[in-house]
Each structure stands twice: as C-alpha cells, then as structure tokens.
Amino acid sequence: MRWEYDGPFYLKYNNYSNYDPATGQLVIAGQNGVSRSANVRPFHRGYAPRFGFAYAIPGHESTVVRGGYGVFYDIIQENNTEIGRTNPPFAAFPQFIGGNTTAQVPVSSIQNVFAPGSGFSSPPVLGAVAFNLRNGYQQQASFGIQKQFGSDFVAEVNYVWQKNTGLLAFRNLNAPLVNGTFVLPNPQFGAIDYYTNLEYGNYNALQASLLKRLSHGLTFTSAFTWAKSLDNITSGDASGAPGDPGFQNPYCFTCDYGRSASDYEKRYVQSLVYKLPYPESRGKLAKNLIGGWGVSGIFTYQSGFPVTPRVSFDNSESETFADRPDVVKGVPLFLTGTKTPTQWFNPAAFAVAPPLQFGNAGKGDIQGPHSIDLDAAAMRNFQLTERFNLEFRAEAFNLANHANFADPNPFVDIPSVAGSITATTTTSRQLQLALKLAF
Numbered sequence: 447m448r449w450e451y452d453g454p455f456y457l458k459y460n461n462y463s464n465y466d467p468a469t470g471q472l473v474i475a476g477q478n479g480v481s482r483s484a485n486v487r488p489f490h491r492g493y494a495p496r497f498g499f500a501y502a503i504p505g506h507e508s509t510v511v512r513g514g515y516g517v518f519y520d521i522i523q524e525n526n527t528e529i530g531r532t533n534p535p536f537a538a539f540p541q542f543i544g545g546n547t548t549a550q551v552p553v554s555s556i557q558n559v560f561a562p563g564s565g566f567s568s569p570p571v572l573g574a575v576a577f578n579l580r581n582g583y584q585q586q587a588s589f590g591i592q593k594q595f596g597s598d599f600v601a602e603v604n605y606v607w608q609k610n611t612g613l614l615a616f617r618n619l620n621a622p623l624v625n626g627t628f629v630l631p632n633p634q635f636g637a638i639d640y641y642t643n644l645e646y647g648n649y650n651a652l653q654a655s656l657l658k659r660l661s662h663g664l665t666f667t668s669a670f671t672w673a674k675s676l677d678n679i680t681s682g683d684a685s686g687a688p689g690d691p692g693f694q695n696p697y698c699f700t701c702d703y704g705r706s707a708s709d710y711e712k713r714y715v716q717s718l719v720y721k722l723p724y725p726e727s728r729g730k731l732a733k734n735l736i737g738g739w740g741v742s743g744i745f746t747y748q749s750g751f752p753v754t755p756r757v758s759f760d761n762s763e764s765e766t767f768a769d770r771p772d773v774v775k776g777v778p779l780f781l782t783g784t785k786t787p788t789q790w791f792n793p794a795a796f797a798v799a800p801p802l803q804f805g806n807a808g809k810g811d812i813q814g815p816h817s818i819d820l821d822a823a824a825m826r827n828f829q830l831t832e833r834f835n836l837e838f839r840a841e842a843f844n845l846a847n848h849a850n851f852a853d854p855n856p857f858v859d860i861p862s863v864a865g866s867i868t869a870t871t872t873t874s875r876q877l878q879l880a881l882k883l884a885f
Contacts, residue, residue: 450492450519452581454483455527463533465574465640467619470632472533472572484530489580492519512604513589519581520613526641529573538570569636574619576642582613590653598661606651606673612643615679618765621696625802626763637765644699647677647706663721663740671713680707687751688814688853691768694804705752705810712749718742738829743822750817751853752810755796758857762804770805771796771858779812784865790815790854793864817850819872837882847875 456462460476464484475484498514532539590604619640620630632638651673658666678699680690690707693699724737757769777795784792791812799805822845828836852869 448494448496450494450581451488451490452492452519452522453488454486454579455524455575456482456484457528457531461536462528462530463536464530464577465533465572465619465635465638466577467640470634474535475530484575485577486527486575486579487577492581493517494519494583508594510592511590512592513587515585515587517583517585519583522579522581522614526614526616527575527579529639529641530575533572533574534570569634571636572620572638574638574640576640579614579641580612580643582643582645583611584613585609585611598659600657600659602653602655602657604653606649606653608649610645610647610649610677613645613647613681614641615644615681616641617644617693617699618696621765622763623697628763628765645677645679645681647675647680649673649675649706660719663723664719666716666718669715673709673711673713675706675709676704677706678703688753688856690809691754691756692766694762694764694766694768694770696764696766701804702809704808707751707754707810709752709810710749712747714745714747716743716745718744738827740825740827741823742825743820746817746819748817750814753812753814753853753856754809755805755807755811755858756856757798757805757859759859761798761801763802764804769799770807770809772799772805773807773811785815787851787867789865790851790867791865793858793861796858798859812854812856814853815851815867817871818846818848819850820845820848833885835884837884839880839882841878841880843876843878844872845875848872 456475460474460482462475462484463472464475464486465471466473466485473480473485475482494517496514496516498516499512501511503509503511531537585608587607588604590602592600592602594600616639619638620632620635621637622628622630630636651671653669653671655667655669657668658664679693679702680687687708693702695701719740719742721740722737755771757771759769760767761769774795774797777792779791779795781792784790796805796807821841821843823839823841825837825839828838830836850870850872851867852871854865854867855863858864
C-alpha cells in the first residue's frame with residue numbers, strides 16, 4: 447500500500463485568484479475567508495494499493511506465471527495550477543477575435559484594438575482550477591507466462607491492461623450555450639480555461655518477446671506489441687504523434703471518445719549484438735584483421751498514429767475551433783493510388799457539416815503512415831596495452847534510407863492540401879565514425 451499527497455498550489459503573498467462557478471465571480475486567495483489556495487481543496491485519499499506475484503509451475507520450473515495490479519496517481523503539474531496568477535486584479539489579458547477563420551486578416555491594427563476605450567477588445571480571459579481538483583489515477587494490471595528453453599532462450603507473453611480515471615484536462619467553462627449566438631454564460635469574462643478531472647480512457651495490449659542470452663558471442667531481443675488505446679482527450683502525446691485537437695463540443699466530454707492521439711496498434715523491435723569469434727586456428731595477421739570485431743543493430747516497425755479529420759474554421763460557431771466534418775456514406779476513405787505523400791486519404795470521404803452543427807466524423811478515423819527504421823553499427827576493439835583499449839565504431843542511422851512520412855494534412859475543407867504530406871518524421875541516412883579510448 448502506498449499513500450501519496452500532492453497539496454494545492456499557493457503563493458507567498460496570495461497574488462492569485464480563482465473563478466467560482468457557483469457565484470460566477472473571482473475569489474482572491476487569502477481574502478474574505480478564501481483559503482491561500484483560492485479555495486482549491488487538498489486531496490487526502492491518494493491510496494495506491496499494489497500487488498504482484500510469480501509462480502513457478504511444479505514439475506515445470508522453467509515455466510513461470512506472473513501477474514500484478516496497481517494504482518498509480520498522476521502528478522499535478524504546477525504550470526497548469528498556477529494559471530490564476532494572470533487573472534484580475536493582478537493581470538488582465540483581453541481577447542480579440544478577428545474572424546471566423548485563421549485565414550482572415552483583421553482590418554484593425556493591434557494598436558487600435560487594444561487601446562484604452564477602443565471597444566474592440568472583449569472581457570479578460572481567465573484561468574481557473576476546480577475547487578475539488580484531485581489527482582487522477584491509473585489502474586494497471588498484467589498477466590503473463592514466461593518460459594525458458596534450454597540455457598539461452600526465454601519467451602514471454604503478457605496481457606497488459608490500463609484504465610485512466612479523472613486525469614486532468616482543460617475545458618472552456620464559459621463557452622456559448624447555443625452555437626452561433628456567441629452569447630457567453632458569464633458575459634463579464636471571456637473564455638475561462640478550467641482545469642479539472644475530465645480525461646478518461648483505457649489501454650489493452652498483447653506483448654510478446656523472445657530473448658537470447660549472450661552465448662557464442664550472440665545476444666538478441668525480439669519484442670512485439672499489439673495494442674489499442676482509447677480516450678476522450680489525449681493530454682500527452684508520443685513522439686511524432688499528431689496531437690489531439692481538443693473537445694469538439696465544449697459541453698460534451700464523451701462525444702470525443704475514440705483512438706488516443708498517441709495510439710499505435712502494432713510495434714515490432716528487433717535488437718542484436720554479435721561479437722565475431724577470434725580465428726584461433728589462423729595466423730597472427732588473420733587474428734589482427736578479423737578478431738575483435740562486433741556488429742549490432744536495431745530494427746523498428748511501428749504502425750501509424752490515428753489522424754482526426756478536421757475543418758479549418760469554426761463551422762459550428764462554438765468557439766472551440768476543433769470542428770470535425772461529416773462522413774460521406776458510401777465513399778471510401780482510401781482509393782486505389784492513395785496512401786501516397788500527394789494524397790494519403792480521399793478528402794471526398796468527408797464533407798463540411800451544415801452550419802452551426804458538429805460533424806459526425808470520429809476522432810482518429812484516419813490511419814496515418816507507418817514507420818520503419820534500421821540502425822546498425824560495426825565496432826572493433828584494439829587492446830593497446832594492459833591499461834589502454836581503443837574502440838573504433840562505424841554507425842549508420844536509418845541505414846536503408848527509408849522515408850518515414852509524417853501525418854497527412856487533416857483539413858478536408860482545403861482541397862489544395864487535404865490529405866497531403868509535406869514532411870518526414872526521421873532523417874535521411876546518417877553515417878558516423880568514432881574512436882573511444884578507455885583506460
């Protein structure tokens with residue numbers, strides 16, 4: 447059993463304010479009975495039980511069954527909870543919306559927009575933290591079988607499960623209740639970025655591996671993962687992932703449940719290290735030329751990340767700017783000749799939803815490009831003296847010079863770029879030579 451406590455944020459001089467949804471007013475830390483944390487209550491129920499076991503089957507000691515379960519609490523990031531420092535009366539950030547699309551250029555200069563008494567700027571944008579904020583948590587469990595074959599090989603198969611509950615995310619607490627009206631529930635403020643427990647999801651995976659322990663100069667590991675990750679919003683993204691556009695409907699947090707932005711269904715990794723044997727039966731010259739060499743390599747295959755089809759403007763006029771299109775029934779997402787950098791998917795499979803409405807396309811409906819990478823190295827050790835050893839290394843990254851394409855442009859309402867790919871996620875082949883002296 448583990449107990450964790452992560453107290454609420456506060457400042458030495460209480461120059462911090464928070465928004466009270468019940469009254470629609472700001473509360474200032476340390477004033478009028480407001481706590482130093484601006485009424486964010488401490489969370490004391492961070493109990494995290496954990497359990498694990500391993501069982502060797504009688505009569506088959508080379509076969510072991512393993513499993514475990516645990517609760518793991520998330521860490522509340524201070525840069526998110528200190529957003530009340532920039533609220534009135536300590537600071538103010540007025541907001542100006544120049545149009546309904548990022549392509550529209552405002553006609554008024556920034557000096558005129560934010561000049562005192564100009565009438566252009568809207569009420570200040572706020573940052574707020576839920577009074578009942580608590581640490582979100584994950585439940586993790588695994589069950590697997592490990593089998594040893596001979597003295598060198600170990601195979602393992604595991605089922606891995608994870609459930610996310612109440613992870614932290616932002617929502618706009620002051621979004622218009624009716625699309626197209628732009629009437630805010632609390633007109634004295636602009637958008638209210640409200641930090642609260644919103645994110646939920648789950649992960650299920652089959653993980654298999656084969657390990658060869660070092661013998662006869664050779665060791666390798668093969669690992670394969672077949673997984674599915676689902677959530678309603680992805681706050682943290684894996685490297686190369688397209689990112690989560692956010693909630694389409696600011697008042698529906700279950701409507702965006704789908705593939706996580708960082709979900710890759712399949713991943714295979716093969717690593718190898720081999721030290722060439724010394725030619726003991728050969729002469730001194732052969733030993734010096736061949737002996738002491740080794741090779742290593744890592745091969746990685748990973749299926750693509752999910753890409754969410756999007757609309758480039760606020761079609762729903764909900765001020766989320768996360769609109770998705772409608773799916774056109776009967777039109778295939780991938781045609782013959784697609785899945786190329788010029789056109790990865792068929793934009794005609796989507797259409798902009800009617801004005802003021804949210805699109806019915808799901809989160810992560812488009813499968814992005816997979817990636818393949820092979821890194822390799824050759825090395826040679828020279829024993830100069832009893833104390834000095836010189837290692838020479840020749841290394842290649844992306845040895846096959848394989849182009850791993852980035853995700854396609856998701857904005858289906860812009861025909862010139864919809865479905866096109868203009869970047870790669872890995873570099874071209876890189877070669878390097880190195881010398882290392884150890885003593």
